[in-house]
Amino acid sequence: MPIARKLRHAVRRTLGPRVDLSHPARSPLGSSVVNCVLYEDGVRHPAACPAREALHRVRRSGRGFVWLGLHEPSTDEFAGIAELFGLHPLAVEDAVTAHQRPKVERYEEMLFAVFKPCGYVEHEQLTATSEVVETGEIMVFTGTDFVITVRHGRHGSLGPLREALEADPDQLAKGPAAVLHAIADQVVDNYLLVAEAVQHDIDVVETAVFSAEAGRGDAGRIYQLKRELLEFKRAVAPLSRPLEHLATRPLAPAGPEFQPYFRDVAEHLARTTEQITSCDALLDSVLQAHLAQVTVAQNEDMRKITAWAAIIAVPTMVCGVYGMNFEHMPELRWTYGYPFVLGLMATACFVIHRGFRRNGWL
Template identity: 55%
Template sequence: MVHDDGTGRSLSRALAAPVRRAMDRMRSAAPTVEITDVTTGHHSGVVDCALYVDGVRQPGDWNYRDALTAARGTRDAFVWLGLKEPDAHELADIADAFDLHELPVEDAVKSHQRPKVERYGDMTFVTMRTARYIEHAELTETSEVVESGDVMMFIGEHFIITVRHGDAARLAPVRAGLNDKHDLLKQGPWAVAYAVYDLVVDILIEVASAIEEDIAIVEDSVFARQGGSGRIQRIYQLKRELMEFKRAVLPLQRPLAGLASGQLANVPAEIRRYFRDVNDHLTRTVEQVMYFDDLLNSILQARLAQVTVDQNNDMRKIAAWAGIAAFWTFVTGIYGMNLDMPEKDWKYFYPVLLALMVAISLGLYRAFRRSGWL
């Protein structure tokens, strides 16, 4: 990550006075990036553009073309350009300035890219899915638990361009945290790439912990007496959101493992150590996600089995009450026939018959209660 232009050690310092004055004149004379694109009327996707020299962020508001010129002419310098959902026109202008390959530029305009690491000459293109947990009072059929997004990075010798889609992983904390880590930033653009990976994986860990709490709540409610069919809807909703979360976590393993194992020669050895730590965290999260998937399957099967048992219990209750009612129907059906029965002439016949029917019904009820049918 070191570019030596033959001017000596003076340029390795944080821009010597003559060079600094020349760059200040360049920045004041050159046009700056406008907030609104005059050709399209759209707001610019540029969130931040910074020049780092020897691990220190240089003061001032930099245009990315000027910053790249300064970085290429200075030892131990690179540009970090942060973008949020840029349009194709703006990204094409940035690609022209940084000499980016057209294929990854086309991918960077669109969201929902599969995590990958690809080499295009001296540049590396990195994509990853991001996820954010959404707080909710109670799961419903339409509520979302996980919001997904994308972060993409163009990494060259003197620059790193981060492109963010969605708000699942905001990079402002990364910038603020790296400003005090000069030794890490001296490693060049891959230090920023590591910090972005670390943030994304940390957020994935937080999402996994939050989903674990939701699963625990659903698990506790599975055998509750209240809730009805709504419990199945909540289980299904969690399972669907877990699948969305898996699309962010599982495909990230292979590219991150490649960065940690040194498959890319341009990644500094010191940064590979940091990537290995991030990869360890991701591996534990992957294990959690797989466990959650199995657990939700078990909970869903247990709930479906419980529904079947509840239906059988309902059928037994209906059969028990039908049996009691059948006894009354049988007795009243016999004595309701227009037949000459001698016992009907007894004056206490009907009171005794009713008392006998009630007693037999109570006996049947107690028998069904003891057997668990009622």
């Protein structure tokens, strides 16, 4: 298997499945509910229970939190959940309609965060219409005793993340803020993987542009990469300020003890942003180099056309002179006049052709 395909398969495996339906327990609140789990002291409650019952248990005991996961809920399906957990109407509207910029907003004692997970689209060969980056959305409502995750799109599966957190009860026992950090960390780590895969595609295009088999169709592939890189940048760049707020300000329920964790995520995001910026600059350079090569090729074609036009002009001129209907013209009645003129034209064309070849025009 070629190195490019190995890299793409590795990225695909790391990013995980497209749709998270790994947990069989489904809540009766609606078909959009993937799962509803109660955690106490970082340990998952073994019995499945509806969101209302789970939230009642948590608030009655004062321990643990509820993690409710949903996938593309409708307005009607989400209305009951919003009322049960006391979610702000503006955040509810954003969660249902989707297509939001990455952000973190605070509503009293609740945080509402929007992330745009990205996935690398595997392809055998990059073309002018290849899709390189796909994006989804994850909305996270984080309260003192609950976490509600709402996913839109095929990317951003949280099943493996949930299992990883359940394998670390000490971290999960820190509360809903630990889940918020884990989601942000997974999204940003996937950004790094996608950036590396896109960088590989850029290297392939760059090599093709400067190879002997470079074609004028490479401009379409470069432009498509720039479009996909722009989509990737729209998902990554707006997240820097929200992560900076989480890393520098104690926003309840993410207290000061989580600032170092979010600071680490912000550093990873800064690396991704720098890599995207360098990739964009490199694509600009590759595109300019390709256009320069096309211009040089066109100039060479024009020189060749001009050289052949100059060669053909000589016999055209001679034939034009002897095509005039004058009675008194030199060599008209000479026996060897016709072959002499042909030889003269051939000699002149040969001399001019040799001069153009010597100067690199042909």
